[in-house]
Amino acid sequence: MARIAYLECTKCGARISADQPQTVCPKDGGVLFVRYDLAELKRTFPASSLFGRTPTMWRYAEVMPEAEPVSLGEGFTPLLQSREYPNVYVKDEGLNPTASFKARGMSAAVTMAKAYGLKKLAAPSAGNAGAALAAYAAAAGIEAHVFMPKDVPLANRVECESYGAKVTFVDGLISDCARMVAERKEAEGWFDVSTLKEPFRVEGKKTMGYEVAEQVGWRMPQGIIYPAGGGVGLIGMWKAFEEMQELGWIGAERPQMVAVQAAGCAPIPKAWDEGKTTADAWANAETVAAGLRVPKPYGDYLILDILRKSGGLALAVTDEEIMDALRQWARVEGIFAAPEGAAALAAYRKLRANGFFGADDPVVLFNTGSGLKYLDAIEAAKTGARRRPAARQLAGIIGPY
Numbered sequence: 170m171a172r173i174a175y176l177e178c179t180k181c182g183a184r185i186s187a188d189q190p191q192t193v194c195p196k197d198g199g200v201l202f203v204r205y206d207l208a209e210l211k212r213t214f215p216a217s218s219l220f221g222r223t224p225t226m227w228r229y230a231e232v233m234p235e236a237e238p239v240s241l242g243e244g245f246t247p248l249l250q251s252r253e254y255p256n257v258y259v260k261d262e263g264l265n266p267t268a269s270f271k272a273r274g275m276s277a278a279v280t281m282a283k284a285y286g287l288k289k290l291a292a293p294s295a296g297n298a299g300a301a302l303a304a305y306a307a308a309a310g311i312e313a314h315v316f317m318p319k320d321v322p323l324a325n326r327v328e329c330e331s332y333g334a335k336v337t338f339v340d341g342l343i344s345d346c347a348r349m350v351a352e353r354k355e356a357e358g359w360f361d362v363s364t365l366k367e368p369f370r371v372e373g374k375k376t377m378g379y380e381v382a383e384q385v386g387w388r389m390p391q392g393i394i395y396p397a398g399g400g401v402g403l404i405g406m407w408k409a410f411e412e413m414q415e416l417g418w419i420g421a422e423r424p425q426m427v428a429v430q431a432a433g434c435a436p437i438p439k440a441w442d443e444g445k446t447t448a449d450a451w452a453n454a455e456t457v458a459a460g461l462r463v464p465k466p467y468g469d470y471l472i473l474d475i476l477r478k479s480g481g482l483a484l485a486v487t488d489e490e491i492m493d494a495l496r497q498w499a500r501v502e503g504i505f506a507a508p509e510g511a512a513a514l515a516a517y518r519k520l521r522a523n524g525f526f527g528a529d530d531p532v533v534l535f536n537t538g539s540g541l542k543y544l545d546a547i548e549a550a551k552t553g554a555r556r557r558p559a560a561r562q563l564a565g566i567i568g569p570y
């Protein structure tokens with residue numbers, strides 16, 4: 170792992186070796202970022218060297234941890250010009266393996282787990298991260314233990330089991346799943362790949378920032394709207410922009426970063442409105458956008474800092490606005506978005522209406538997953554029924570724990 174210079178705590182700046190698997194900063198629990206020798210890379214890694222490289226996120230190999238990638242072809246997703254708003258571009262992450270952007274983070278995390286010789290990985294998941302972990306672990310020949318709320322969309326459950334993961338359905342939210350992983354990991358010998366509790370999922374997700382810049386010709390869009398659960402993509406993209414500046418690929422300009430959450434679980438917009446630097450845990454989280462049901466993002470301090478530094482903001486949209494945007498995207502653009510992705514369109518509509526973004530501002534909206542993974546939730550929303558608790562219907566197979 171020669172290319173990693175060190176891991177750096179995002180709270181206290183402590184430098185930690187990457188020779189052994191690491192989780193968070195031992196002093197303060199801060200998220201660890203992977204650092205490379207960018208000054209050296211500035212001489213040897215010009216943007217022009219990307220020409221003709223593999224159309225996956227591993228095309229940015231020099232700024233990725235050095236290990237044999239566990240790849241299923243993730244990344245380099247299309248950036249589609251909107252038909253409704255010609256100034257808007259949709260980064261369609263639904264085209265990734267396992268049909269969501271979670272593939273990027275898990276490809277990087279499982280790559281490093283394999284390089285470290287880890288044999289058992291565990292993660293709490295709102296659904297898609299578990300499916301991605303299950304797929305990459307299968308490809309790497311590593312055990313995956315996934316903890317998901319029992320009412321995740323049906324596709325997530327079926328996928329995880331098909332990939333051979335050990336799945337536990339939890340009567341609760343992702344925060345309850347995280348607690349169960351934390352309680353059991355030592356006795357079980359699991360390495361915890363929870364969001365932001367190991368350094369490499371950010372490295373995978375940061376490639377979205379490299380791709381947006383490359384796909385628009387190394388210019389920064391005016392804004393990026395990102396549906397934030399734990400916020401890893403937003404945090405990763407910001408890291409990518411800083412790295413690209415150090416590499417000399419872009420200047421100091423940055424997009425206005427917008428975090429959108431669901432009105433039924435909006436800890437970041439609430440903290441933003443109250444001018445806080447961290448978020449309070451959200452009680453009774455509920456939304457059709459399962460990936461946004463994260464009551465207390467671990468990297469809240471990073472997300473809020475990025476929103477502030479970029480001149481962006483956080484806002485919430487209702488499930489009705491999400492479903493309306495989902496249908497609109499499908500009918501007008503031919504893009505069948507995940508509800509989380511549709512939240513980005515719902516947010517854009519609001520920010521156009523209130524003048525935050527003008528008609529000529531280039532804005533990138535992240536569709537973070539495919540609507541095909543949410544057929545049950547989308548059908549239920551159509552008829553006004555409550556979301557079907559897919560796992561509960563199959564009560565006999567809840568377990569194995």
Ligand SMILES: Cc1ncc(COP(=O)(O)O)c(C=O)c1O
Pocket residue numbers: 269270271295296297298364396397398399400401402459460461507509510537538
């Ligand atoms: C489709 C989709 N979009 C967005 C998110 C939120 O991602 P993050 O936790 O990286 O902010 C998730 C998380 O599960 C998701 O599955």
Ligand SMILES: [Zn+2]
Pocket residue numbers: 178179180181182183194195196197198199
């Ligand atoms: Zn620290």
